[in-house]
Amino acid sequence: MPETYVPRRTAVLLVDPYNDFLSEGGKIWPRLEPMAAESGLLDHLRSVVASARQSGVRVVFVPHRRWEPGDYESWDHPNPTQQKIQERHSFARGTWGGQFHPDLQPQPGDVVAQEHWAQSGFANTDLDLQLKQHGITHVVVIGLLANTCIESTGRFAMELGYHVTLVRDATAAFLPEEMHAAHELNGPTYAHALVTTDELTAAFKGAQA
Numbered sequence: 001m002p003e004t005y006v007p008r009r010t011a012v013l014l015v016d017p018y019n020d021f022l023s024e025g026g027k028i029w030p031r032l033e034p035m036a037a038e039s040g041l042l043d044h045l046r047s048v049v050a051s052a053r054q055s056g057v058r059v060v061f062v063p064h065r066r067w068e069p070g071d072y073e074s075w076d077h078p079n080p081t082q083q084k085i086q087e088r089h090s091f092a093r094g095t096w097g098g099q100f101h102p103d104l105q106p107q108p109g110d111v112v113a114q115e116h117w118a119q120s121g122f123a124n125t126d127l128d129l130q131l132k133q134h135g136i137t138h139v140v141v142i143g144l145l146a147n148t149c150i151e152s153t154g155r156f157a158m159e160l161g162y163h164v165t166l167v168r169d170a171t172a173a174f175l176p177e178e179m180h181a182a183h184e185l186n187g188p189t190y191a192h193a194l195v196t197t198d199e200l201t202a203a204f205k206g207a208q209a
Helices: 029-039 041-055 080-088 127-133 146-159 176-189 197-208
Strands: 010-015 058-062 138-144 163-172 193-195
Touching (some): 010 146, 029 041, 029 163, 041 058, 041 138, 041 163, 041 197, 146 163, 146 176, 163 176, 193 197
Parallel strands (some): 010 138, 163 193
């Protein structure tokens, strides 16, 4: 049975669409590029966002903390990802790498949530408040990385009572095994739907009619 979405109750959560992840010359792009190319990541991100806007589905940017000097230095126990960010200054504030990809820029009517420090877009941010104030009950989680921020944000959304959709080809990870775990092993334990970009945009188009 195909999923159905009420546009005014649905939001696309676009997680971490930074140049460092998605653009040639980005600090993390070389590690991500093989899997991103295999999934057609950028084209699918563009397609989902465009379809959402055309259908009246709200687009919500869910950005990671942009690194600043001093971040994590006094923390008791930064996690392994935060330690790597501290070393390589991923998504540094005020730099090109810490800007959103040029094709994935906020537009009027979009929401930009507060930056998350770890892997869940909900933890210690205003994302839940923003969604509830806009009447959202269904979230579609896309962006990066499939096995970290996408999974953590999707799980947290489910725990908060949202209907969660994952889009298999609108995300990527560093390794095939991580993609497999995200979609075949872990995703089905919390997501209400796992779809492709084509299936999702068809559902959005049908909801628009």
